[in-house]
Amino acid sequence: MMRETVGVALGARSYEVRIGTGLLDNAGAEIAPLLRRPRVAIVTDDTVGALHLETLRAGLGDIETVSLSLPAGEATKGWPQFSRTVEWLLEQRVERKDIVIALGGGVIGDLVGFAAAVLRRGVRFVQIPTSLLAQVDSSVGGKTGINSPHGKNLIGAFHQPSLVLADIGLLHTLTPRDFRAGYGEVVKYGLLGDAAFFDWLEANGPGLLQGDDALRLHAVTRSVQMKAEIVARDETEEGDRALLNLGHTFCHALEAATGYSDRLLHGEGVAIGCALAFELSQRLGLCAQEAPSRVRAHLRAMGMKTDLADIPGDLPDAEGLIALMAQDKKVLDGQMRFILAHGIGAAFVTSDVPRAVLKSTLEEALRARG
Numbered sequence: 001m002m003r004e005t006v007g008v009a010l011g012a013r014s015y016e017v018r019i020g021t022g023l024l025d026n027a028g029a030e031i032a033p034l035l036r037r038p039r040v041a042i043v044t045d046d047t048v049g050a051l052h053l054e055t056l057r058a059g060l061g062d063i064e065t066v067s068l069s070l071p072a073g074e075a076t077k078g079w080p081q082f083s084r085t086v087e088w089l090l091e092q093r094v095e096r097k098d099i100v101i102a103l104g105g106g107v108i109g110d111l112v113g114f115a116a117a118v119l120r121r122g123v124r125f126v127q128i129p130t131s132l133l134a135q136v137d138s139s140v141g142g143k144t145g146i147n148s149p150h151g152k153n154l155i156g157a158f159h160q161p162s163l164v165l166a167d168i169g170l171l172h173t174l175t176p177r178d179f180r181a182g183y184g185e186v187v188k189y190g191l192l193g194d195a196a197f198f199d200w201l202e203a204n205g206p207g208l209l210q211g212d213d214a215l216r217l218h219a220v221t222r223s224v225q226m227k228a229e230i231v232a233r234d235e236t237e238e239g240d241r242a243l244l245n246l247g248h249t250f251c252h253a254l255e256a257a258t259g260y261s262d263r264l265l266h267g268e269g270v271a272i273g274c275a276l277a278f279e280l281s282q283r284l285g286l287c288a289q290e291a292p293s294r295v296r297a298h299l300r301a302m303g304m305k306t307d308l309a310d311i312p313g314d315l316p317d318a319e320g321l322i323a324l325m326a327q328d329k330k331v332l333d334g335q336m337r338f339i340l341a342h343g344i345g346a347a348f349v350t351s352d353v354p355r356a357v358l359k360s361t362l363e364e365a366l367r368a369r370g
Contacts, residue, residue: 246277283361
């Protein structure tokens with residue numbers, strides 16, 4: 001059994017992210033020390049539940065379980081399924097000292113974390129992320145929430161989990177598309193702050209895709225270490241934590257433009273957004289020409305979406321995309337904030353992006369769609 005542990009240092013709200021194989025089979029031993037009574041409430045979705053719920057139940061052993069399964073997909077992350085979850089947890093008489101388990105990808109983790117944040121003004125929860133994207137990003141750091149018709153993640157709270165169990169064995173059940181989408185967030189970590197990790201990914205990306213657990217363990221662990229370090233410095237995104245949004249300002253606009261549908265998965269949008277952020281950085285004279293080329297070359301080598309041309313169906317024009325970007329929750333005093341880069345591993349936050357350069361970058365990317 002391969003295993004790594006990463007601590008998220010937040011004083012009284014500190015917790016561990018345990019990463020490895022066999023964690024689901026051993027869930028009872030992992031979670032039991034947190035419990036005041038031997039009972040947990042599990043929320044999952046129909047896809048993940050069919051694959052992993054019985055394994056988790058068996059792994060919990062003598063711990064009593066109740067479970068709720070929500071529809072799979074981004075559309076679940078809204079008011080109707082959120083209120084259904086909160087009311088179900090109340091029906092199950094979940095108390096403040098109890099543990100709620102979020103078993104699923106980013107949608108379930110975000111929604112269940114938000115439900116835990118508001119239920120009885122805050123109950124504890126454990127993240128068991130089942131997708132690569134959730135293991136390296138959304139399960140760590142306490143950002144929880146749901147989407148609104150006005151935009152993604154606009155309703156939510158910071159509510160840290162009590163524990164994260166990232167079982168990399170579960171990644172073998174992902175479709176190749178879902179694994180690649182999660183890989184968009186892995187690449188982001190190298191691009192924003194660790195050039196050596198990006199070098200490692202260029203060398204080892206194909207092995208990750210092919211299912212090498214040792215490589216996957218390293219990639220997930222390094223990603224979580226970087227996120228944990230940033231979250232410990234800046235829990236509520238006043239400064240450094242914004243770096244984790246590299247590629248996301250573009251991504252959220254593209255997700256809104258495609259109706260949060262499976263035309264574009266979140267991690268695919270992040271990958272395209274990272275390529276656009278490096279393209280914009282290069283046009284502003286911030287980084288060398290080879291940087292965006294190298295980003296795109298690696299994404300292409302991994303068989304990933306890299307450009308607006310890779311998104312099927314219609315997209316708004318450049319002005320329409322900029323209007324969607326302006327709705328992003330990172331807007332500060334009416335100014336859009338961008339995460340740009342001086343090079344691979346050297347990202348920074350700025351509001352100083354001339355609209356004309358942004359518009360011409362998007363227009364050229366749209367023209368390539370033909």
